[in-house]
Amino acid sequence: MQVYKYPPREQWAELLARPVFDSTQLFETVQLVLDDVKKNGDKAVRTYTAKFDKVTLESFEVTKEEMAEAETLVSRQLKQAIEMARRNIWKFHVEQQQDLPEIQTSPGVLCWQKAVAIEKVGLYVPGGTAPLFSTVLMLGIPASIAECKEIILCTPPNAEGKVHPAVLYAAKIAGVHRIFKIGGTQAIAAMAYGTETVPKVYKIFGPGNQYVTAAKQLVSLRDVAIDMPAGPSEVEVLADNTANPAYVAADMLSQAEHGVDSQAILITVDEDLVEKVQEQIELQLEQLPRKEIATNALTHSKIIVVKTLEEAVEMTNEYAPEHLIISTHYHNGVAANISNAGSVFLGNYSPESAGDYASGTNHTLPTNGYAKAYSGVNLDSFVRKITFQQLSKEGLTNLSNAIILMAENEELQAHSNAVKIRIDNEQEERVKAERR
Amino acid sequence: MQVYKYPPREQWAELLARPVFDSTQLFETVQLVLDDVKKNGDKAVRTYTAKFDKVTLESFEVTKEEMAEAETLVSRQLKQAIEMARRNIWKFHVEQQQDLPEIQTSPGVLCWQKAVAIEKVGLYVPGGTAPLFSTVLMLGIPASIAECKEIILCTPPNAEGKVHPAVLYAAKIAGVHRIFKIGGTQAIAAMAYGTETVPKVYKIFGPGNQYVTAAKQLVSLRDVAIDMPAGPSEVEVLADNTANPAYVAADMLSQAEHGVDSQAILITVDEDLVEKVQEQIELQLEQLPRKEIATNALTHSKIIVVKTLEEAVEMTNEYAPEHLIISTHYHNGVAANISNAGSVFLGNYSPESAGDYASGTNHTLPTNGYAKAYSGVNLDSFVRKITFQQLSKEGLTNLSNAIILMAENEELQAHSNAVKIRIDNEQEERVKAERR
Numbered sequence: 045m046q047v048y049k050y051p052p053r054e055q056w057a058e059l060l061a062r063p064v065f066d067s068t069q070l071f072e073t074v075q076l077v078l079d080d081v082k083k084n085g086d087k088a089v090r091t092y093t094a095k096f097d098k099v100t101l102e103s104f105e106v107t108k109e110e111m112a113e114a115e116t117l118v119s120r121q122l123k124q125a126i127e128m129a130r131r132n133i134w135k136f137h138v139e140q141q142q143d144l145p146e147i148q149t150s151p152g153v154l155c156w157q158k159a160v161a162i163e164k165v166g167l168y169v170p171g172g173t174a175p176l177f178s179t180v181l182m183l184g185i186p187a188s189i190a191e192c193k194e195i196i197l198c199t200p201p202n203a204e205g206k207v208h209p210a211v212l213y214a215a216k217i218a219g220v221h222r223i224f225k226i227g228g229t230q231a232i233a234a235m236a237y238g239t240e241t242v243p244k245v246y247k248i249f250g251p252g253n254q255y256v257t258a259a260k261q262l263v264s265l266r267d268v269a270i271d272m273p274a275g276p277s278e279v280e281v282l283a284d285n286t287a288n289p290a291y292v293a294a295d296m297l298s299q300a301e302h303g304v305d306s307q308a309i310l311i312t313v314d315e316d317l318v319e320k321v322q323e324q325i326e327l328q329l330e331q332l333p334r335k336e337i338a339t340n341a342l343t344h345s346k347i348i349v350v351k352t353l354e355e356a357v358e359m360t361n362e363y364a365p366e367h368l369i370i371s372t373h374y375h376n377g378v379a380a381n382i383s384n385a386g387s388v389f390l391g392n393y394s395p396e397s398a399g400d401y402a403s404g405t406n407h408t409l410p411t412n413g414y415a416k417a418y419s420g421v422n423l424d425s426f427v428r429k430i431t432f433q434q435l436s437k438e439g440l441t442n443l444s445n446a447i448i449l450m451a452e453n454e455e456l457q458a459h460s461n462a463v464k465i466r467i468d469n470e471q472e473e474r475v476k477a478e479r480r
Numbered sequence: 481m482q483v484y485k486y487p488p489r490e491q492w493a494e495l496l497a498r499p500v501f502d503s504t505q506l507f508e509t510v511q512l513v514l515d516d517v518k519k520n521g522d523k524a525v526r527t528y529t530a531k532f533d534k535v536t537l538e539s540f541e542v543t544k545e546e547m548a549e550a551e552t553l554v555s556r557q558l559k560q561a562i563e564m565a566r567r568n569i570w571k572f573h574v575e576q577q578q579d580l581p582e583i584q585t586s587p588g589v590l591c592w593q594k595a596v597a598i599e600k601v602g603l604y605v606p607g608g609t610a611p612l613f614s615t616v617l618m619l620g621i622p623a624s625i626a627e628c629k630e631i632i633l634c635t636p637p638n639a640e641g642k643v644h645p646a647v648l649y650a651a652k653i654a655g656v657h658r659i660f661k662i663g664g665t666q667a668i669a670a671m672a673y674g675t676e677t678v679p680k681v682y683k684i685f686g687p688g689n690q691y692v693t694a695a696k697q698l699v700s701l702r703d704v705a706i707d708m709p710a711g712p713s714e715v716e717v718l719a720d721n722t723a724n725p726a727y728v729a730a731d732m733l734s735q736a737e738h739g740v741d742s743q744a745i746l747i748t749v750d751e752d753l754v755e756k757v758q759e760q761i762e763l764q765l766e767q768l769p770r771k772e773i774a775t776n777a778l779t780h781s782k783i784i785v786v787k788t789l790e791e792a793v794e795m796t797n798e799y800a801p802e803h804l805i806i807s808t809h810y811h812n813g814v815a816a817n818i819s820n821a822g823s824v825f826l827g828n829y830s831p832e833s834a835g836d837y838a839s840g841t842n843h844t845l846p847t848n849g850y851a852k853a854y855s856g857v858n859l860d861s862f863v864r865k866i867t868f869q870q871l872s873k874e875g876l877t878n879l880s881n882a883i884i885l886m887a888e889n890e891e892l893q894a895h896s897n898a899v900k901i902r903i904d905n906e907q908e909e910r911v912k913a914e915r916r
Contacts, residue, residue, distance in 0.1 A: 122889055125882035131878075132585040139583050140593070147575050149568040149840035157576070160819050162853055174891040210889055246853040261701055265504055265709070269853035273701070290905070294898040299892040328901075333893050368497055376641055379868060390870040395898040401886045402879045404585035405867040415683040417598055417705035419864040428855040431841040432815060434826040435834055443568075444836045446561035451836045453646055454557055455610040457735050457769050460736040462730040462831040465764075469726070 045325070045342055047318055049349040053342045060363045062275065062412055063305060063344055070258040074229050078262060081233035086240045092230040097171075099205045104241050106207060106223040109215060114209035122210060129402040130183055136404030137186045140423035152439025157429040161190040164243060164270075165426060166235035166373045167220065168250035171200035171227055175208030176251075182406050182421065183249045184218025190426035193219050194243060198235060200227020228252075231258035249273070249408070249421065271421055275412030276305035279363035279396055280385075282335050282356050282378065285314040287371035288392055292317070293324030294370055294393055294446040300341035301334040309363065313372075315349050322347070357381045364415040386415045409443045437470055481761070481778055483754055489728070496799045498711065498848055499741060499780055506694040508664050514698060522676045528666040530657035533607075535641045540677050542643060542659040547652060551646035558646060565617055565838040566653050568853040571624045572840030576859035588875025593865040596627040596646050598705075600679060602671035603656065604686035604888035607636035607663055611644030612687075614836060617842050618857065619685045620654025630679060631656050634671060636663020664688075668695035672703045680824035683707070685844070685857065705858055711848030712741035714745060715832055718792050718814065721750040723807035724828055729760030731805055731831055736777035737770040744781040745799065747792045748810075758783070793817045800851040803832045822851045873906055 051059055080088040086104070094100045118126075119455050146156040167183040169176050187195045191357065199207055199218045216225055217306055224242055226234055247269040248260055257274045264270040279299035296308035310321060319356030320475075325342070332338055350356050357378060360368060366382035372378050375390045382388055386409030387399055399405045408421035419425075435443070444463050451459035491789040495776055516524040522540070530536045554562075582592040605612050616633065625632045633656045635643055643661055651659055660678055663672055668688075674680030683705040684696055690866060693710045700706040716737035717728050732744035746757060761778070767776055786792050793814060798821035808814050813824045818824055822845030823835055835841045844857035855861075871879070880899050887895035 066702070083639060093513045095797060122885055128586075128879070128882040132589070135585045136583050136591050137599045138812055139581055142578055145575055147572050147840065149571045150564075153834075155840045155841050156570050159859070163819060178886055178890060193612070208627040210604040221565040265697055266502070269850070278519075288905070290901055291898070294894065296902045298894040299896045300894070301892060328894075328897060331893075331897070333891070338894065381891050382866070383599060385866055387867040387869070390868060393873050393876040393902060394869055394871045395876075395902065396896045397883050397887060397895040398589075398876065398879060399867075399869055400895060401883045403589050403871065404583065404591045404870050405500065405869055414705070415864065415866075416866070419869060422593070422865055422867075428851065428853070429858055429860070430818070430851075431835075431856060431858075432826060433830055433835055433839050433841055434812075434824070435839065437829050438622070440829040440831075440834065443564070443834060449558055450565065450614055451563040451833060454612060454644070455613060455769070456734070457738060457767075458730065458733040458764075458774065459833040459836060460733045461764060462727070462833045465726055465730045466829060466831065469724070 045322060045345055045347055047347045050351060056359060056362060057347065059348065060359070062202070062307065065254060065305070067258040067261060070255060071262060074255055074258045074262060077229040078233045078259060081230055081239065082173060082237040085242060088240060089226055089230045089234055092228065093201065093226060096228050097200050098203050099201050101201060101225060102206050104224045104226050104227060106212060106232055107414050111212055114212035117209035118213045119363045123213065126177065126181070126214055126217065129178065130185060132402055132404035133181055134183045134189065137423050144429070146244040150439065150442055152436035152442060153433070154357065155433045156433065157327045157431050160429045161192045161427050162247050163192065164245040165192045165398065166245035166248045167195065167197045168195060168231055168248060168252055168256065169199040169211060170252050170256065171202065175211050177208070177210040177214035177252060178401050178407065179241035180211055180214035180344065181218050182222070182408050186406070186421065186423050188219030188424050190423060192426055194245070196245060197223045197242060198226045198231035198233065201225070203388040229255050229259040232256060232263060236263035249425070251408070257285055266350050271408065271415060272410055272418045276307060277302045278307040278365050278411055279367040279369065280309045280311060280360060280363060281369045281371060282360055283310060283312045283314065283317055284353065286373045287317060289317060289320035289394060291395070292321050293328055296345065297325060297328055297332065297338055298395070298397055299367070300338040300345065301332060304337055304340040306341045308341070309357055309365070310347045312347070312349055313351065313353055313356055318347050318349060353378060360385070364413045366409045366411045366415065367393065369396060386410050386420050397444045440466060441470070481758060481782055481783055483783045485751065486787060487784065492798060494797060495782065495784065498743065501741070502689050503691060503694040503697060506691060507698060510694045510698060514669045514695060515663040516714060517666055517675065518673040523660055525666045525670055525675060528664065529637070531661060532664050533636050534639050535637050537637060537641050537661060540660045540662050543719050547648055550648035552795055553645035554649045559649065562613065562650055562653065563615070565614070566621060568838055568840035569617055569621045571627065571702070573859050574625050576897070580865070586875065586878055587838060588867070588872035591867065591869045593746060593867050595861050595865050596865045597628045598683050598913065599628065601628045602684045603631065603633045604682035604684060604688055604692065605635040605647060606688050606692065607638065611645070611647050613646040613650035613686065614843065616647055616650040616656070617654050618655045622842070622857065622859050622863050624655030625859060628862055630681070630764070630795045632679060633659045633673065634662045635665035637661035640872055661679060665691050665695040668692060668699060671846060672699035674852055685855060685861070687844070687849060688900065706845055707844065707861055708854045709848070709850060712743060713738045714743040714794060714801050714847055715803040715805065716799060717805045717807060718725040718796055719748045719750065719753055720789065720808040723753060724758035724807045725753060725760045725832070727828055728807060729764055732781065733764055733774055734761060734762060734831070734833055735769065735803070736774040737768060740773055740776040742777045743859065744777070745801070746783045747795055748785055749782070749787065749792055753787060754783050772786045789814060791910040798822070802845045802847045807833060820852050822846050822856050825843060877906070
């Protein structure tokens, strides 16, 4: 842990800089895999699965039998936990549905938006050290609420060609329609272009390693939409003397255990907290199975002491953390001034873990300062808002002079004509009618 | 115009394919300019402005004096037209503000979203053949409604180092804060990285040529968000025998005049309409100042005759047009089945020009089939939804078993600890209290 006390303003940018990995370095390698899958479909997917996942699969799709088997392998307790999480995630996301009113912008001019689900979405859930069934819930549940017609999931097989049963179970209760045992770049390629087995989707969601990130970026340039650019996970704790050092340490460690590139930052106005938190981190670190990863991550983690809460808030908004835990007196007042963050946790009883799993908020959030421009995944991520308009004769007539003048000033005569021809026609018909 | 009658299903994909320009081909060239501006700031911007816009500017920012002058140069009539458009665009977009409720997902677990404006946004408005002041309104007004703190606009200077007065006037009434006379890749670079003069922004909006598109794509890989990937403009008219051939032709031409790569498609269930529309196109084309561009664009435009409205709707959803004009009997019923389109215009009195300028809907829309995954620009484009949560002791206690079990099954012990340490502490304190 690096400790910085009262750093001057001009040091902030450097202090808050993330360890950068430039995924564009991988573009060349990744493009080769993408092109191969685009051209050769399942055959290429099979080759890369053999190469990277060390398993040869005849068929990628998880069968009904595998789903049934998975259900017997997940303990009753874990099923109940997943069900509780599902219910809360569902409750939070279903309320994000929006009533979209019809607006009469001028007499006879009706305009409205309609939220329409993205028809085909692809969810990616990495394999690796831990089975991330919680991510399945976080992506699958809002897709189901949006009523996407085709929700598919790709996740890498293990060496036996299997997927962790909790991932399959979570996919089932989240409403995922089809699951494919495909990982890495080949999974992103399969969903972006479609293969004999895997349907092409319109938007791809989910976390992944640097290859997956690079693949998502590349396919997003031309072929499909993606949820957001990804980077290593982060937490910031903003604390004063009301914070509990043991809780702060636990929260920082829960971030640090994610990966060696994870970042945990403490910004505090209480200098005394520094040592207490460090002691607690050392103490708690000893107990962790993922101690090595966490220790590694902590080397680039920081504790920053600032003078005032105002300064702490300003620094936070400059950093734009993915997760922000506010452990201060009057935390709602502090929260009101937060403008850049992915998800904010208030008070001593709101650890990040709550939002990671079960409180109901989404855990797919903007990292790397992207919170300045991006929202986390939410119901909006799975719908588009199509605009509609219907003008009556009178409505068009009222607007016609403005449209004609603007179009002609933009030197777009045909735009103007499209209005004139309708108005002129109307006038002719009115004249005809009057003559009768 | 190419005419296709009753094409079999397997021909659709080919028929509906867009003329592709792969902007990634320009990446290398564009990257050089981006890097130069990133490194050398205003100096590089000045060099490229001299090179591409043929003008040497000492200072890029539009001054108060230039703004005042512009106001005198725009006619009273055009000002009134712009004001009418502004009012309608404002009315439609202000209603997109959303009440975001606080949700109690379980007892003691409060979760909510807060919409927060993106602090710094950059709008790009191309120069070229026509001064697109309407685009200034379409981007600036929702940014103002969202209350973005810094709204800047870049647009190329003409050979005299000036910007069209209508663009400046529109920027003023749309609420743009600062305007810079910078165009092309150098404008995108300046906004993405900041220079001595131009502030760095978090999200860049607006249309542009292939270089601008490539630049936006490149900076979006690492540095800033962008509104959406861009492509040539498109319109589809979906018609039956109630459509007026003269209106259909006018609408297609208003698209065709945009650029030689614009696409206008007519899908009709009325075979008799084909010839009538073709006649009208020839007739109206003669009158157009941009006849040459339109003629050129029409060479890759298509008229497709299908048997049923159901088929027409299906084909439309496969094409996913940027603009869709529905000129049929019972158009609202047809519209109800449209799932992929940017903006939909209903009936004989809703030409695309209405939405392009003054009805109130946004004209920055997904092209190139991106309507399958993207919305057009709307108020959401300028805000992020930050999630918040606050758990009470009881709230966390209720969720604790589920969180602990899920975290441990994901092999994330520290995530589990962050909950346990709080619950254990609570229990200790309760025991202590009881002893007293």
